[in-house]
Amino acid sequence: MFGFSYSMLLLAVNYVIPLAVLAVTYTRVGVELWGSKTIGERTAGQDETLKSKRKVLEHTIVGKVVRLRVQFS
Numbered sequence: 001m002f003g004f005s006y007s008m009l010l011l012a013v014n015y016v017i018p019l020a021v022l023a024v025t026y027t028r029v030g031v032e033l034w035g036s037k038t039i040g041e042r043t044a045g046q047d048e049t050l051k052s053k054r055k056v057l058e059h060t061i062v063g064k065v066v067r068l069r070v071q072f073s
Contacts, residue, residue: 033057
C-alpha cells in the first residue's frame with residue numbers, strides 16, 4: 001500500500017503539478033498576446049507586431065500539441 005501511495009505522490013509532484021503550472025502559464029500568455037488591444041491609433045508597425053505575436057503563439061501551440069502527441073503515442 002505504501003509503494004502505491006508513494007508512486008502516486010511522485011507522479012503528482014514530478015508530472016501533474018508541473019504540467020498544470022505550464023498549462024496555466026501558457027494559457028495566460030496566450031490570452032494576453034491574442035487579446036491585446038492597442039490604445040489610440042494603430043499604425044502599420046503595430047499591426048505587424050501583433051501579427052508576429054500571434055504567429056509565435058500559434059507556433060507555440062502547435063509545437064506543444066505535436067510534442068504531447070509524440071510523447072503519448
